[in-house]
Amino acid sequence: MILSRRPDIERFLARPDPAMRCAVIYGRDIGVVRERAAALAAKVVERPDDPFDVALLTDGDLDGDAGRLENELASQSLMGGRRLVRLKLASEKASLDKLAAEALKAHAEGAYNPDAFFLVEAGALGRDSTLRKVAEKAAACAVIPCYEDEPGDMARLVREALGAEGVGLNADALALFVARLPKDRGVARREIERLVLYLGPGSGVTAGPKDLEDFLGVEPEASLADAASDAFGGRIAEAQAALRRAAAEGESGPAAVRALGQHLQRLRRTQTLVRNGAGAAEAAKASGVFWKNEREFLRQLRAWNLEVLDAVQPEVLAADRACKTAGSPDRLIAERLALTIAARARRMGL
Known part of the structure; x- marks a missing residue:
């Protein structure tokens, strides 16, 4: 199941389909990939940082032990119930791509622990990626490509984040701030947090372009x-x-x-x-x-x-x-x- 529309993605992240055993979240914007993966992990298990319920793997773990991924997917939760196997792929090695694809295919078909959820986070998987091809064909796998935010998406993100802290920007200041934001979602969120501190959390301020002059003037870039x-x-x-x-x-x-x-x-x-x-x-x-x-x-x-x-x-x-x-x-x-x-x-x- 490929989810590319924002409303479909948000619905799935809020309430994952129980029939899904795997998810592959990938894209150039690593900030968005991490954010969505964290949201999904929190829905799969109650404590995403609990080593008894979660196995966190990286490229290095698989490089040194090709059977590690299979073992983790077959293992039961030490506390009983749902288990999360989370793989973070940072490299573009064809061997690791193939290894993850084979494990995902087998798990989606029921070869391992049925109570385990396999979550893969990756960079920009090309059309020739075996992992991407296998994931898109697997009925029990959700595939979420993450593209760079459009200005409208960033504006919505800024409005919601500032509104939650009791501050805001008028239309001109919002357009100005969004235009200056980096495209990476994670870096953009840090800039929004910095703006909240500058305006004063809970102050009720609605800033205009001139109010941002000093803030933008000390931008690192x-x-x-x-x-x-x-x-x-x-x-x-x-x-x-x-x-x-x-x-x-x-x-x-x-x-x-x-x-x-x-x-x-x-x-x-x-x-x-x-x-x-x-x-x-x-x-x-x-x-x-x-x-x-x-x-x-x-x-x-x-x-x-x-x-x-x-x-x-x-x-x-x-x-x-x-x-x-x-x-x-x-x-x-x-x-x-x-x-x-x-x-x-x-x-x-x-």
């Missing part, structure tokens, strides 16, 4: 945002200085490339809204542009049309892949990308 704006604004020396400042603050090359990509996407979204009839300032606000940066952003918008942005997109993607290659000089790759973009902006008159 502020230097990267400056570097991206400087690069797209044609300020070569400033972009280089901001990147080096970010490196001194501990920011990595992939994070710098991501900031450049986010700025590109913000320009692209704004241009798309303008082409569909929106005013430039209105479109910039809808794209999450901070009010203090609006004037500079609109200046850039006049030069960076959709065609030019589409031409730069492959360069950003190539730099992102290069940065993630083991042993690569990621910070130099990010700096070269920023300087290339800045030089292009200069040629366009910025």
